[in-house]
Amino acid sequence: xxxxxxxxxxxxxxxxxxxxxxxxxxxxxxxxxxxxxxxxxxxxxxxxxxxxxxxxxxxxxxxxxxxxxxxxxxxxxxxxxxxxxxxxxxxxxxxxxxxxxxxxxxxxxxxxxxx
Amino acid sequence: xxxxxxxxxxxxxxxxxxxxxxxxxxxxxxxxxxxxxxxxxxxxxxxxxxxxxxxxxxxxxxxxxxxxxxxxxxxxxxxxxxxxxxxxxxxxxxxxxxxxxxxxxxxxxxxxxxx
Numbered sequence: 001x002x003x004x005x006x007x008x009x010x011x012x013x014x015x016x017x018x019x020x021x022x023x024x025x026x027x028x029x030x031x032x033x034x035x036x037x038x039x040x041x042x043x044x045x046x047x048x049x050x051x052x053x054x055x056x057x058x059x060x061x062x063x064x065x066x067x068x069x070x071x072x073x074x075x076x077x078x079x080x081x082x083x084x085x086x087x088x089x090x091x092x093x094x095x096x097x098x099x100x101x102x103x104x105x106x107x108x109x110x111x112x113x114x115x
Numbered sequence: 116x117x118x119x120x121x122x123x124x125x126x127x128x129x130x131x132x133x134x135x136x137x138x139x140x141x142x143x144x145x146x147x148x149x150x151x152x153x154x155x156x157x158x159x160x161x162x163x164x165x166x167x168x169x170x171x172x173x174x175x176x177x178x179x180x181x182x183x184x185x186x187x188x189x190x191x192x193x194x195x196x197x198x199x200x201x202x203x204x205x206x207x208x209x210x211x212x213x214x215x216x217x218x219x220x221x222x223x224x225x226x227x228x229x230x
Contacts, residue, residue, distance in 0.1 A: 033216060042121075042204050042220030043159065056216070091158065095216075103149070104218060106158045 002027070004094050004107035005074075012113045019079040019086070021110040025094030032075040033104065034060075034067060037089040046090075049075055082114045117142040117214070119207050121221025128195050129229050136224045138205035139187040145207040148181060148188045149218070153202045162203075163190070166210065195228045202226070 005024040013019050025032050030051050035043040045059040049069035060067065064082075069075040079086055089111045093104040118141040128134050138148075146167030151159035165172045165179045165188065172179050176195075181188040192199055202225050206218040 031216070035218075040223075042119075042206075042222045043218070044220070045217045048216050059217075103147075103161070103164070105161070108158050 004092055004105060006090075006092050006107035006110050008110060009108060010111050010113070012115060013082050014115050015083055016081050019082050019112055021077040021079075021090050021092075021112070022074040023077070023092030023094075023107060024074040025092075026105070029094035029096050031095045031097065032069050033093045033095075034075075034077050035091045035093070035106075037091060037109075039088070043091060046077075079112070082112070084114050087112055087114045117145055117207055117217075117219040119205060119219050119221045121205050121224060123224060124222065125225045125227070127227045127229060130195060130197060132195055134190075134192045134195055134199070134226055134228075136190045136203055136205070136226070137187060138189070138207075138221050139185075140207040140219075141186065142207070142209075143183075143186070144209045144212075144214075145219075146183075147208050147210045147215075148179070149206050150177075150179060150190050151204045151206065151220075153204065153223075155201075159204060192226075195226075197228050197230050200226055200228045 032049045034046040037043045047060045047067045048056040064080045066078045089109045091106045091109045093106045121138045149164035152162045153159040176193045178191040202223045205221045208218045209215045
């Protein structure tokens with residue numbers, strides 16, 4: 001059973017471009033969580049999604065950031081018009097239900113560098 | 116919301132010595148406390164966790180203690196080895212109910228084990 005899969009592992013964008021990060025949860029998992037890790041910092045919760053629903057996006061910046069988890073395919077975190085401050089590692093985790101959500105297994109992360 | 120403070124930010128120990136990392140939290144509703152180890156450029160990996168009905172938990176050279184009254188918990192690593200060198204993060208969340216899917220992380224402790 002493959003773990004949480006994230007791609008791309010590394011992404012370089014220039015200011016003003018768009019970044020799309022993808023997360024495929026573990027098999028049988030329908031709950032996905034995105035966390036952001038700024039350099040030299042801990043992880044910070046961004047958004048929690050179930051299939052076709054955003055449950056909690058309280059940690060996500062109101063502008064330029066969006067997330068989705070369609071019925072088919074991976075969850076996508078989209079950052080429009082990237083700025084240098086968006087440079088970070090973005091980690092995704094998944095769970096089968098929400099009750100065990102805090103026991104998180106993370107994917108390998110997507111490292112975004114904004115030039 | 117929850118706030119987790121972690122100390123020290125860096126820690127150097129001689130191989131074979133013990134290392135202790137301490138965290139405090141603010142929300143009395145938190146009752147799940149995991150510790151993650153992150154090697155350079157890798158994903159955070161869960162190494163041990165403790166729930167509020169337990170005061171101490173041990174797994175080989177790693178132990179975690181919890182003091183709910185004082186709202187602090189600690190990670191203890193005995194007989195440290197060079198491969199223990201990494202950044203360690205503590206985190207807190209409720210086990211169920213509101214916010215149970217959100218882990219709040221400390222800022223991390225960079226542990227260096229000197230051979």
